Amino acid sequence: MKIRKVRNCIVCNVETVRVLTTSNRKTCCNKCSRIYCDREEILERKRKYQREHSKKPEIKQHRKIYFKKYRQTPKSKQYRKEYMSKYTKTDEFREHRKIRRKISDKIRLNKPEVKRYMKQYRKEYRQRCKVRDYLVNSLKQYLKTLELKNDENYTIKKLHSFKEIIQVLT
Secondary structure, eight states: OEEEEEEEOTTTOOEEEEEEOTTSOOEEETTTTEEEOOHHHHHHHHHHHHHHHOOOOOOOHHHHHHHHHSTTOTTHHHHHHHHHHHHTTSHHHHHHHHHHHHHHHHHHHTSHHHHHHHHHHHHHHHHHHHHHHHHHHHHHHHHHHHHHHTOSSSOHHHHHHHHHHHHHHO
16 A cells, blocks of 8 residues: 555545555545545545536636537527527627737737748838839829820820829829
8 A cells, every 4th residue: 555645534624644555446544544445435526526626617608508508409500590690799799809800810920921921012012112103103294294295196085094094003
């Protein structure tokens, strides 16, 4: 027999040394000298202790209802649809979703491949902006020259089309 653990005595509830056999069938308290041979009794006490001291995470109400009442019924799918359609319209759900999105965005943006991609994207975007600005400016200058020249070859329609292009680009 070996001394395994120091625990509270089941009888007197004082911290004492318990002697346990290797098979864990006999539990002997030295102080009270009470011997438990019954495995079921020991297990029952263990379960009771675990029930009292276990910290279970709080389950959301809608999930609890769904999983308890409608676990394996043919209506479960339909019920879930109806319930979730109501639940998604609540303010609580919207706030949770906002928080989840913020967190997921933070996680996503901190990944190195995403950082690389974003850097490349910004670079390309700046180049596109430069090209666009250059086009717009050159078109504006060209329009000014046309207006100054008053060339008869270029009709008013062409001028309008150029102005539209500038509006689209800007």
